Amino acid sequence: MNNLSYFLTRTAAANGSRPAIFHGETTHSYAWMDRQVSRLANGLVSLGLKPGDHVGLILANNPSGLVSLFAPLRAGMTIVPMNPKLHPQEHGYMLENSESRALIVSASLLDGLLAADPDLPDRLVVIAIDRPAGDDPRIVDFADLLARSADRFEDADVDADDIAWIFYTSGTTGKPKGAMLxxxxxxxxxxxxxxxxxxxxxxxxxxxxxxxxxxxxxxxxxxxxxxxxxxxxxxxxxxxxxxxxxxxxxxxxxxxxxxxxxxxxxxxxxxxxxxxxxxxxxxxxxxxxxxxxxxxxxxxxxxxxxxxxxxxxxxxxxxxxxxxxxxxxxxxxxxxxxxxxxxxxxxxxxxxxxxxxxxxxxxxxxxxxxxxxxxxxxxxxxxxxxxxxxxxxxxxxxxxxxxxxxxxxxxxxxKDMIISGGHNIYPREIEEVLYRHPAIQEATVFGLPDRKWGERVVAAIVRKGAAELDEAGVVEWCRGNLASYKKPTEVHFFDELPKSGYGKILKREVRILVGG
Missing domain, CATH: 3.40.50.12780 (ANL, N-terminal domain)
Structure with a gap:
């Protein structure tokens, strides 16, 4: 009973007729949800996955997403849920870093991932929700996989300290870290x-x-x-x-x-x-x-x-x-x-x-x-x-x-983290993207108070020589490399930025310069 899937197994056995899911005009019972979870668990096993394997999840908020959350756990696997608002390059990093063997992804989010990283790891099986498989042999249709799988699957035996969920959280090094829960x-x-x-x-x-x-x-x-x-x-x-x-x-x-x-x-x-x-x-x-x-x-x-x-x-x-x-x-x-x-x-x-x-x-x-x-x-x-x-x-x-x-x-x-609209945003991650711009000599990023969002992301930039670069160009550069909520909403340009005796940019003084 260490497996988190036990919560569903127990509820479906005792309250199978109770409504579990409401979506538009559709209502599904706990018995239905339990069967769908078992079908997907069987489907993952049929694709060659084993207990302990990692399954990436990039899910829209819909019933299939909830089923996808429970099914790998039932099969003794580890889920790696990823924020759908992240940039596809960020999703690609998490899939590679977590060594995920499969990815369950909503159709609306798949095309961006494939465009950003057409050479996904060979080991990765992609299961697409609400998107026909088409001619791409890497893509398995979610509905078809469930339709051909059995609707009974016993909760896998797991140890209480086995990893259930790898939760990626932003890090000051510019790369997310996977917290093992x-x-x-x-x-x-x-x-x-x-x-x-x-x-x-x-x-x-x-x-x-x-x-x-x-x-x-x-x-x-x-x-x-x-x-x-x-x-x-x-x-x-x-x-x-x-x-x-x-x-x-x-x-x-x-x-x-x-x-x-x-x-x-x-x-x-x-x-x-x-x-x-x-x-x-x-x-x-x-x-x-x-x-x-x-x-x-x-x-x-x-x-x-x-x-x-x-x-x-x-x-x-x-x-x-x-x-x-x-x-x-x-x-x-x-x-x-x-x-x-x-x-x-x-x-x-x-x-x-x-x-x-x-x-x-x-x-x-x-x-x-x-x-x-x-x-x-x-x-x-x-x-x-x-x-x-x-x-x-x-x-x-x-x-x-x-x-x-x-x-x-x-x-x-x-660590200078910015919290904007409930999202944790680390300046270092944005600064690394800015420093890759050919027209940027120096950059620093910080948060300023914002009545609506809590904090807004602000960038201070020194251009290279006579390079031409405006606020729109900076924002667009970030949009192409980061999740949209991480891009600066305010950009200031300087001839030079204040620094300490060790050459470190003094964020506090920059805040004062921009009126923060």
Whole structure:
């Protein structure tokens, strides 16, 4: 019963007739979902995959994506979900680095990958959802594979510490790192979620508006375990109005949102035109949310918000600020609205100085975490493991402090990370792309506060000699090499950039020069 697929196996056996999936006019039961997962598991085995093999996932938010999340796990394989918003070159790197044997990909995302990397690894079997195989022998049709596979497959025996999910998280070196999450890690996450964040019931329905590769995929497990419903959008781009209609039509109870989405909802008054009374839990995190906007959200939508602090290396979650504490209006309560809450069950959260000494309340240092929630390490990256995992503690790289009541306040990011719209963006990665431009002599990238996105990406550039280059050219260069959300939204040009005595560009002084 160590296998995460057990949650589905148990629910299908006990509640097979309950509705599992809602998508447009279509509803599917848990018995149907269980059969589809078994068919895909059998299909993967028929293609030569074995327990322990890695399966890449680039999935749109639809029922086939949820089936694809569970099937490799049922067969004892490791899933490698990738954010569909990433650039195809980034997907290609993750597939190569993770040594994936198969890729399950939505049709809308496949063409870009093949165009960017026509010479995919020979070992890679590509299974395309909603796209006929055609003449390319590398591509297997998802529907055809399921149709010719048996609908019974016993959960593979796995050890609790076997790797279930490789979660790629941005790194300061410019290349993503694969956090290895075991079945034990994710089972701990499920228990933490059910106890601390939301005690899911069978009558609950989860809206899939965040990527399956991140929060929504992680939240799937506890909702499957409790026989709750999974509601998939028919829209491709989030609008407040579409979400309100989705909640009203399907009686959605639960969603995960980054603060940017909450702010979009606050800026759209059409919520008054819809019945949102079913919505009782909105988990949020991944970016700063200012206290005044949070108070406005509670006043507008009610006490439905739950915040957590987590990382891909210790997922959902390390700390929790529950619904009831969002209602506090005294001086202490309002101050703690700016916190990420207190440590959850099954995890310890402390503040260390640079020498690994624990700091007292109120003193800022690096946030460290330990417990069964913490990853086993980074895939094929011993240097990163030595830096991140020390004496049983995960060094998160985030700076913050604990107040006298144990509430965690994040104050900075140790490695200059930018958080924009809930996405973690590392300047070094963008700088490396900029330095490849033939007209750029020097570049530095940093974040500036932004009311809508939390932070916006800003670049400061020194051109080479008399080279001609404008803001549009810089943005277009980044668009061709990075995920769209990573490209600068603001570019400043200088004759020279301020530097330290060691020749290092001084980001803080550059921020001042651009008015940040």
């Amino acid at each position: 075991s079945h034990r890690n994710l089972t701990t996450m499920v228990n933490t979620q059910l106890i601390e964040f939301n005690p899911v019931k069978a009558s609950d329905r989860l809206a899939y508006i965040a990527p399956l590769s991140h929060s929504n995929g992680l939240m799937a497990f506890q909702h499957v375990a409790r026989a709750a419903g999974h509601v998939f959008p028919t829209f491709s781009r989030f609008t407040a109005g579409d979400f309100y209609r989705m909640v009203e039509r399907y009686r959605v109870t639960t969603a995960f949102m980054v603060p940017t989405i909450i702010q979009i909802m606050l800026d759209d008054p059409s919520h008054k035109e819809h019945d949102l009374s079913s919505l009782h839990t909105v988990m949020y995190g991944g970016a700063p949310m200012y206290v005044d906007r949070l108070k406005e959200a509670v006043d507008t939508f009610g006490p439905i918000f739950v915040q957590g602090f987590a990382q891909g290396e210790a997922p959902m979650g390390c700390t929790c600020l529950p619904r009831e504490e969002h209602l506090a209006r005294d001086e202490v309560g309002e101050r703690r609205l700016g916190s990420a809450g207190r440590e959850c069950l099954f995890v310890k959260v402390r503040i260390f100085d640079n020498d690994g000494n624990q700091l007292p309340p109120g003193e800022a240092g690096e946030i460290v975490v330990r417990g069964d929630l913490v990853m086993r390490g980074y895939w094929k990256n011993p240097e990163a493991n030595r830096a991140a995992l020390q004496d049983g503690w995960l060094r998160t790289g985030d700076i913050g402090y604990l107040d006298e009541g144990g509430y965690l306040f994040l104050t900075d990011r140790k």
